[in-house]
């Protein structure tokens with residue numbers, strides 16, 4: 001009933017806007033540009049952040065479970081302890097009963113992958129040079145998948161049979177090894193093992209491309225390990241890693257959990273300051289939209305005084321008169337922001353197809369809807385100023401003064 | 403006993419400002435239903451002020467208006483708006499139409515305001531009134547494309563369409579040339595005769611005033627004369643208008 005009665009307010013608001021073509025067009029364009037900029041900026045920054053985070057943790061563990069002492073020793077900075085505790089070396093630096101941890105973690109729906117790793121360092125002799133290498137013992141498929149080695153293999157086959165080794169691209173280049181070549185790996189006790197290059201991968205990052213990846217059990221026996229060096233975990237929601245790590249840290253007393261966030265504080269600080277600067281820009285865009293609407297509708301309220309006076313004389317209430325302006329604000333904001341999203345999408349497609357940026361845009365419901373909702377709210381709030389003016393106008397002023 | 407649709411009791415109006423301007427003093431008038439009442443008087447005597455008070459556009463300072471049984475003494479603005487919509491039609495000197503809308507839409511405005519979307523019979527009524535008034539052919543024209551006389555006719559159609567109890571007109575032909583002024587006035591007189599519309603009109607024109615059933619003359623904010631033209635006849639009324647002295651004396655103690 002009431003909404004039916006309001007119909008004429010919409011008709012009048014719409015007609016006022018349509019007849020005020022130039023002004024309406026200008027303010028709609030203003031809102032559209034504001035919304036487009038907001039949308040594009042937040043998609044761009046979102047995309048950039050996704051790619052930064054993906055570079056950091058996309059092909060790396062999100063949580064690393066380490067033997068308890070490692071972190072403690074690192075904190076104490078003790079070098080001599082390792083000398084005196086030679087006999088205890090293994091117990092201090094390895095997780096012996098890793099299987100229960102892995103099983104436990106795999107049952108958590110938030111966890112995507114969990115796999116043990118065995119790390120060691122050795123030497124490869126090639127011609128007359130001896131090259132030190134970091135050896136990573138992984139399991140298939142989870143261990144390999146954490147590093148996305150299958151997707152990143154550039155030559156050969158990413159498989160871990162007993163004598164096959166996967167080499168990082170830089171390492172392979174330095175050693176001039178190609179798929180099928182054979183080489184000796186030595187450890188610091190002088191043992192050596194004969195391996196064949198099964199595949200070469202390119203992880204993009206410099207450190208990753210120096211790795212030598214071998215089947216975990218091979219690494220354990222070669223370095224005479226009783227346990228594993230660490231358990232590596234990937235979770236489904238990258239940002240929940242820290243919480244999950246903290247949660248399990250309370251349960252697992254004999255190991256140490258480290259999330260990627262703890263290791264990458266600086267990156268996270270940079271990202272959050274980037275986000276807040278984008279919020280600041282968006283805030284100013286919103287403020288300028290609001291000011292634009294308030295001033296255009298403010299002028300309109302003065303221009304339409306005569307009409308408002310007539311309407312009031314023949315029965316329009318003060319509340320209706322003010323609603324006519326709020327509706328105008330809503331219409332301006334609505335049309336402007338829809339147009340703005342269209343502009344923004346065009347800009348996004350232009351960006352994606354026209355540039356060779358190393359990252360994409362993050363277009364989500366939130367990046368689309370947020371600027372629209374903000375622009376609508378700003379329009380409605382800004383329109384309350386002329387709306388109040390319209391409510392206050394007395395018909396008699398208009399009628400008396402012609 | 404005449405059927406009185408509107409009556410005032412000691413209506414006073416003062417404009418408050420840097421200097422307070424008292425304009426109306428203890429005005430007591432009666433408007434007979436179905437009749438044509440003319441309001442005359444010299445410029446500045448308060449005719450428009452009185453009409454705007456009677457039309458519930460401008461609140462009186464004191465006194466009471468009895469609008470067909472409804473006593474209006476301390477009016478609420480929004481309530482009055484709805485009341486005006488249903489009971490009053492206005493025709494002003496400067497034809498107040500909304501330039502953003504067509505002639506037909508302007509005529510429909512009172513219905514829109516009342517109930518959002520007019521019923522089919524209301525739309526038919528609007529067209530019927532427009533036809534009667536001779537503006538049906540301008541139905542879809544923008545009002546800015548109409549002549550002054552045509553616009554005033556559209557305004558009359560808008561005032562009539564709601565079948566209001568009272569129509570107030572403030573010098574409705576004041577802004578028109580003689581020819582179209584005449585025809586607009588003839589139209590209003592005809593409408594008054596044929597459908598018993600109650601019409602209260604401010605006019606400067608004695609000829610026009612003498613067409614009315616009743617005449618009130620206002621001088622310096624006071625009712626100075628009341629003439630019942632039907633009773634006295636036009637000649638007598640015309641003579642009475644010429645006479646300078648007031649036949650209605652201010653109540654004792656209120657004299658100037």
Ligand SMILES: Nc1ncnc2c1ncn2[C@@H]1O[C@H](COP(=O)(O)OP(=O)(O)OP(=O)(O)O)[C@@H](O)[C@H]1O
Pocket residue numbers: 400417418419423425443444445446447448449450451452
């Ligand atoms: N808003 C106002 N503030 C102060 N004084 C006013 C105001 N409006 C009208 N007046 C004064 O009230 C008096 C009556 O004005 P009103 O317009 O009612 O006269 P009128 O009889 O209609 O005159 P006219 O024939 O010229 O239209 C005038 O002296 C005018 O100056």
Ligand SMILES: [Mg+2]
Pocket residue numbers: 449450451572
């Ligand atoms: Mg006047």
